[in-house]
Amino acid sequence: MHCNEEKGQKFIKDIEQKKFLFSFVISYTETCEIPGITVAGADADFIKFTPPADAEFLHYGSCKSIDMIPMTPDGKPTPALLTKAALESASIPQVIINAGSKISPKLPYFHTGVTYGKNIAIEPGLEQSNVVHAIDYGRILGRTLASCTDCLIIGESIPAGTTTALAVLKSLGIDAHVSSSMPKNPKSLKNGVVEKALERSDSKEPYDVIANAGDPMIPFVAGMLSTASEITNVILAGGTQMAAVLAIAKSTGYDENRVAIGTTSYIIDDKDANLLDMVKSISDIPVLSINPKLEDSKFDGLRAYSKGFVKEGVGAGGSMIASILKTGIDSKKLLKLIDKEYSRVTTSQ
Numbered sequence: 001m002h003c004n005e006e007k008g009q010k011f012i013k014d015i016e017q018k019k020f021l022f023s024f025v026i027s028y029t030e031t032c033e034i035p036g037i038t039v040a041g042a043d044a045d046f047i048k049f050t051p052p053a054d055a056e057f058l059h060y061g062s063c064k065s066i067d068m069i070p071m072t073p074d075g076k077p078t079p080a081l082l083t084k085a086a087l088e089s090a091s092i093p094q095v096i097i098n099a100g101s102k103i104s105p106k107l108p109y110f111h112t113g114v115t116y117g118k119n120i121a122i123e124p125g126l127e128q129s130n131v132v133h134a135i136d137y138g139r140i141l142g143r144t145l146a147s148c149t150d151c152l153i154i155g156e157s158i159p160a161g162t163t164t165a166l167a168v169l170k171s172l173g174i175d176a177h178v179s180s181s182m183p184k185n186p187k188s189l190k191n192g193v194v195e196k197a198l199e200r201s202d203s204k205e206p207y208d209v210i211a212n213a214g215d216p217m218i219p220f221v222a223g224m225l226s227t228a229s230e231i232t233n234v235i236l237a238g239g240t241q242m243a244a245v246l247a248i249a250k251s252t253g254y255d256e257n258r259v260a261i262g263t264t265s266y267i268i269d270d271k272d273a274n275l276l277d278m279v280k281s282i283s284d285i286p287v288l289s290i291n292p293k294l295e296d297s298k299f300d301g302l303r304a305y306s307k308g309f310v311k312e313g314v315g316a317g318g319s320m321i322a323s324i325l326k327t328g329i330d331s332k333k334l335l336k337l338i339d340k341e342y343s344r345v346t347t348s349q
Helices: 005-015 050-060 080-089 128-146 161-171 187-200 206-213 217-231 240-252 275-282 300-307 316-327 331-348
Strands: 020-026 094-098 151-157 233-237 259-264 287-290
Touching: 005 233, 005 259, 005 287, 005 316, 020 050, 020 128, 020 217, 020 316, 050 080, 050 094, 050 151, 080 316, 080 331, 128 151, 128 206, 128 217, 151 217, 151 316, 161 187, 161 206, 161 217, 161 240, 187 206, 206 217, 206 240, 217 233, 217 240, 233 240, 233 316, 240 259, 240 275, 259 275, 259 316, 275 287, 287 316, 300 331, 316 331
Parallel strands: 020 094, 020 151, 151 233, 233 259, 259 287
Antiparallel strands: none
């Protein structure tokens, strides 16, 4: 646990052995079509299938929109694999929310009518009206889902989401350095994109900032957080993107005593990123992290996570934390289940 130790202990106590609900927000920004900016998907045309494929994998254990699970060519799997193993180990139910994904998943989901984001290197990410719509719909859904559970986990899948998150944080004047799904973080490329967005507008007004530099996931989850945290405990499952959500949620309001970020130790230990400092500068909430000990996995594709590939996504850290808090399972047992899931997937492909 990091940041506010006392709050963190209280948060953990409040949700141990309680009811959890995992909500998975899929979204899209055309920023991900910039060559070399993300590892989420083998080629530009394929990337748009990553969010729906992640959602389908969580439900079916296979994907319907594409004929394989999202995996790098050399076998590094989507973090959805960790999330699925964690949610199943603790029988945690899940819902899928389409908040601007270019492709709809082939399963039941909440339809929000939020449109996908544009490439922030070329033009504003969203129209103002889309920002307001995303926040309003997020509020409605946050309230509904929060009333069903003791702890709402919110995860996301949006390729290149760390780049738009960085642009939002920097636009708000927050000193941000972000993580990447690759060990060699394409920082200069990301920073170049962010600079182009910052040159377009110097407004610090949160809605202007999202419209100019953001993506649809950020305002939507900020809306969810504002109402959900009035009703129940919320784990924002992720790293940099959830810091951007927090920064925007300052303007939509939320209950600081009921919110924690849940992530993997790979994000906390990332020398390129400064997640803890960022969160501290935004809010006094605890950051919970889990080390899933993937370096002990039987498989190269999973061991790669501990070497700096992928690191987090699809709410993996928050889901694994929830699984441990709900069932008392230890990370060794959880790793066994993750390995089992990996072997099932790779033998069936």
